[in-house]
Structures are given as C-alpha cells and as structure tokens.
Amino acid sequence: MRMAPGSQPRYWCETDTPVGRLLLAGDGQALGRVHFQSGPHPMQPSPEWRADATPFAHVCAQLGEYFSGRRRAFRLRLAPAGTAFQLAVWEALRAIPYGQTVSYGELARRLGNAAGARAVGLANGANPLPIIVPCHRVIGADGSLTGFGGGLCIKRALLCLEGAACVADLFSAHELAQVANGAPAGCPID
Numbered sequence: 001m002r003m004a005p006g007s008q009p010r011y012w013c014e015t016d017t018p019v020g021r022l023l024l025a026g027d028g029q030a031l032g033r034v035h036f037q038s039g040p041h042p043m044q045p046s047p048e049w050r051a052d053a054t055p056f057a058h059v060c061a062q063l064g065e066y067f068s069g070r071r072r073a074f075r076l077r078l079a080p081a082g083t084a085f086q087l088a089v090w091e092a093l094r095a096i097p098y099g100q101t102v103s104y105g106e107l108a109r110r111l112g113n114a115a116g117a118r119a120v121g122l123a124n125g126a127n128p129l130p131i132i133v134p135c136h137r138v139i140g141a142d143g144s145l146t147g148f149g150g151g152l153c154i155k156r157a158l159l160c161l162e163g164a165a166c167v168a169d170l171f172s173a174h175e176l177a178q179v180a181n182g183a184p185a186g187c188p189i190d
Contacts, residue, residue: 012045013053015060018067019154028055030079033128036150072098080128089123096137099162103141131158139166
C-alpha cells in the first residue's frame, strides 16, 4: 500500500493505548498524524480541526489489535506530509518486518545511499505516523536504542511487544510478560 502525499488534517481524536494517549489526525479519508500526548510536548489541534472519532474507527481498532499482539502490520490509508526523500524513507520503514530491527546505515543502503545514515535518521525522526509507520524498528549500528519521539522507554516497549531480539534479552521474563499484557517494561504509563 503506497502512502499518498499529505493533506491538511481536518479531523482529530485522542485514544488511550498501553503506551499512553495518542492524538490521531487526518482528512477523513486517510491518517496524516499520530502524536504521543503523554510526552513533554502534547500537540494542540488547530482550531479549524474538528474533534470526531468516527474517521479513526479503523485506526483505533487496528491499534488495539497491534497492542494485543493480533496485528503485525497496519492496513490503513495514510497521507503523511513530507518531502520526496522523507516519503521514501517512511515507505522503507514499512518494509521492516514486525519484530525485526535495522540500523540507520542499513536503511540508507536499502535506499541506495550507503553514506546517508544521518539523512535517514533525520527523516526517521520526522515521521508523523509513529507506530503505524514503524520508526521504532530503527536502531543504532551498535544495537543501541536511539532517539524516538515518544521516548526511549516507549520505543523499548514497542520492540519488546514485537519480540525484537535486540531488546528481548535485556529484560526478565516477568518484564516481558508485563509488556505482553500492555505495560511497558520500566516505564510509567499515564
């Protein structure tokens, strides 16, 4: 499924998830934005946007399936706003399989620019659709968890939920069970 260029969001809603409250925004036909509201910089919807959860019913249902371990890929109409390069990076993110990770350098190589790890990192950081477009699956070349808009504890929780090998052995079986039941390991949830 190809992502269409972004359009101005006209509708928004907030939904609670195991990793905190998310703001969803879109034009009524496609999802354009997912924002972590529990972090230090909650997003204020534009005054001209209309609060309405109806256009996001499929998004909320698929997020629920993802967090309960019943969904590995999202099948939604997406319309992120970005440059041609950003859109290419975000499309490449969607090709990273559930539970697997790649480094910024590897993603740059997949895009045909082995020296472009830093540019890929900047595009990854500008991803307006975290979780849906899985930017959390990109890690440092040394296997370290690097920046994430929702915070590293949420990135770790998402990777644990997916059973990613890079983090699975960092936690005890008890912590992994907590994540499987919707509680991120070592992270307070609002």
